[in-house]
Amino acid sequence: MSEPLKVLVTGAAGQIAYSLVISIAKGDVFGADQPVHLVLLDIPPMKAVLDGVVMELMDCALPLLTEITPLVEEAPAFKDIDVACLVGAMPRKEGMERKDLLAANVKIFKSQGNSLEKYAKKTVKVVVVGNPANTNAFIAKKYAPSIPAENFSCLTRLDQNRGQAQIASRLGVPNKNVSNVIIWGNHSSTQFPDVSQAKVVTSAGVKSVREAVGDDDWLNNAFITTVQKRGAAVIAARKLSSAMSAAKATCDHLRDWFMGTKEGTFTSMGIVSDGSYGIPAGLVYSFPVTIAKDGSYKIVQDIPISDFARQKMDATKKELEEERDMACSVCEG
Numbered sequence: 001m002s003e004p005l006k007v008l009v010t011g012a013a014g015q016i017a018y019s020l021v022i023s024i025a026k027g028d029v030f031g032a033d034q035p036v037h038l039v040l041l042d043i044p045p046m047k048a049v050l051d052g053v054v055m056e057l058m059d060c061a062l063p064l065l066t067e068i069t070p071l072v073e074e075a076p077a078f079k080d081i082d083v084a085c086l087v088g089a090m091p092r093k094e095g096m097e098r099k100d101l102l103a104a105n106v107k108i109f110k111s112q113g114n115s116l117e118k119y120a121k122k123t124v125k126v127v128v129v130g131n132p133a134n135t136n137a138f139i140a141k142k143y144a145p146s147i148p149a150e151n152f153s154c155l156t157r158l159d160q161n162r163g164q165a166q167i168a169s170r171l172g173v174p175n176k177n178v179s180n181v182i183i184w185g186n187h188s189s190t191q192f193p194d195v196s197q198a199k200v201v202t203s204a205g206v207k208s209v210r211e212a213v214g215d216d217d218w219l220n221n222a223f224i225t226t227v228q229k230r231g232a233a234v235i236a237a238r239k240l241s242s243a244m245s246a247a248k249a250t251c252d253h254l255r256d257w258f259m260g261t262k263e264g265t266f267t268s269m270g271i272v273s274d275g276s277y278g279i280p281a282g283l284v285y286s287f288p289v290t291i292a293k294d295g296s297y298k299i300v301q302d303i304p305i306s307d308f309a310r311q312k313m314d315a316t317k318k319e320l321e322e323e324r325d326m327a328c329s330v331c332e333g
């Protein structure tokens with residue numbers, strides 16, 4: 001067996017972490033042969049709850065979980081970590097836009113960016129889940145200048161999974177038959193779920209999703225808004241934000257990042273833009289990527305962009321630029 005991976009989960013006493021840590025500890029993410037040392041960080045008032053999570057993890061008697069370290073201080077939590085799942089942040093309540101969380105949450109990511117810079121391995125891979133996820137990832141990277149930009153990401157896989165599931169349900173096929181739904185931009189209601197490259201395996205062979213659905217009005221309107229507003233719909237129904245599906249998507253994101261994407265398929269991740277598709281370099285924007293077995297990824301290039309897509313990609317870019325400017329003034333103020 002290899003050396004344990006040191007995996008930090010922040011917000012470890014919260015709802016997403018409750019589903020996430022068990023999947024990581026069971027081997028669903030890094031593989032059935034990869035031992036894991038889990039470092040669980042939350043804030044001091046949550047210490048007792050955190051201790052309860054540790055008890056439960058112990059009681060699972062998992063073969064791959066070599067060590068559990070619960071902490072309420074950042075410095076030891078970020079020490080020599082290989083992976084950072086930055087979940088800990090305030091969730092949105094009914095009636096709030098994700099932007100409303102910005103001032104409260106962005107300072108957490110400034111502090112954690114500083115801690116990544118000081119204490120983590122330079123090879124650490126970071127996935128930001130806490131909202132506003134793209135802008136929090138931008139801030140974490142800004143305050144961790146010596147860690148390569150390509151090691152920072154934010155979660156838009158939940159949006160991709162939602163899009164895939166909507167298409168599968170509409171066509172009456174299993175989820176696994178649908179691939180290559182793209183999420184462009186921000187993990188917010190301005191995101192652009194794009195089916196232009198999406199494929200579906202049908203009884204008559206592989207088809208484009210556009211052809212199989214045969215309803216452009218639905219694909220260009222109701223499909224997009226359903227995916228954009230799914231987080232708010234779950235809050236309205238549960239009075240709590242998505243947790244099980246967010247944890248599952250975080251696992252999918254990390255597994256693809258560590259194991260690679262399947263031949264002929266790609267996945268969407270919020271990453272630091274290199275200027276592709278006219279998105280300003282440095283902005284954390286969700287792009288379709290292919291990932292190699294060594295974890296290096298490439299933005300899928302040369303996707304034809306229609307006027308309809310361009311307008312949607314620019315709208316979400318504009319929102320991210322505004323969030324970035326607001327976040328920088330909060331952090332520098």
Ligand SMILES: NC(=O)C1=CN([C@@H]2O[C@H](COP(=O)(O)OP(=O)(O)OC[C@H]3O[C@@H](n4cnc5c(N)ncnc54)[C@H](O)[C@@H]3O)[C@@H](O)[C@H]2O)C=CC1
Nearest residue numbers: 011013014015016042088089090091129130131155158246
């Ligand atoms: N990117 C995505 O697709 C999704 C993102 N989210 C976001 O994930 C975040 C967490 O959601 P939940 O787990 O439902 O919230 P929760 O409120 O159940 O848990 C958050 C936990 O973070 C902790 N926390 C707060 N500040 C912290 C800090 N500085 N360091 C460490 N821990 C800290 C809290 O004490 C709490 O235990 C929210 O911002 C939510 O909006 C939720 C769903 C999907």
Ligand SMILES: O=C(O)CCC(=O)C(=O)O
Nearest residue numbers: 092098131231232241242
């Ligand atoms: O703020 C929200 O929309 C809830 C959590 C979330 O980001 C989501 O469910 O997509």
